[in-house]
Amino acid sequence: MRVLIxxxxxxxxxxxxxxxxxxxxxxxxxxxxxxxLQFVPKTHYGRTVLKPGDAVEVISPITGG
Numbered sequence: 580m581r582v583l584i585x586x587x588x589x590x591x592x593x594x595x596x597x598x599x600x601x602x603x604x605x606x607x608x609x610x611x612x613x614x615x616l617q618f619v620p621k622t623h624y625g626r627t628v629l630k631p632g633d634a635v636e637v638i639s640p641i642t643g644g
Contacts, residue, residue, distance in 0.1 A: 580592070580593055580595070580629070580630070580631040581631060581632070582600065582629050582630075582631070582632065582633045582634070582635060583633070583634045583635065584600065584604050584635045584637065585635070585636060585637055586634075589603070589604060591603065591629065594628055595628070595629050596624070596625055596626065596627060596628055596629070597612065597614065597619060597623075597624045597625075597627040597628075597629060597635070598624040598625045598627075600629055600635065601624065601637065604637075606637050606639075609639065609640060610637050610638060610639045610640075611637075611638045612624070612635060612636065612637050612638075613635070613636045613638075614627070614629070614633050614634070614635050614636075615633060615634055616634075616636075
């Protein structure tokens with residue numbers, strides 16, 4: 580299935596969890612995630628199943644001032 584992760588298309592297997600998708604895409608913590616503009620708590624990553632066409636946004640903190 581095709582999903583967008585930070586506006587880039589990714590082909591993932593059907594039933595792929597958010598946690599697995601983040602690993603495949605190479606993201607390293609810390610970060611926050613939203614699927615279709617809905618925040619997903621970190622404790623739900625493993626049990627959140629992505630659907631074709633989902634738009635995943637991964638936001639990493641920026642340090643500095």
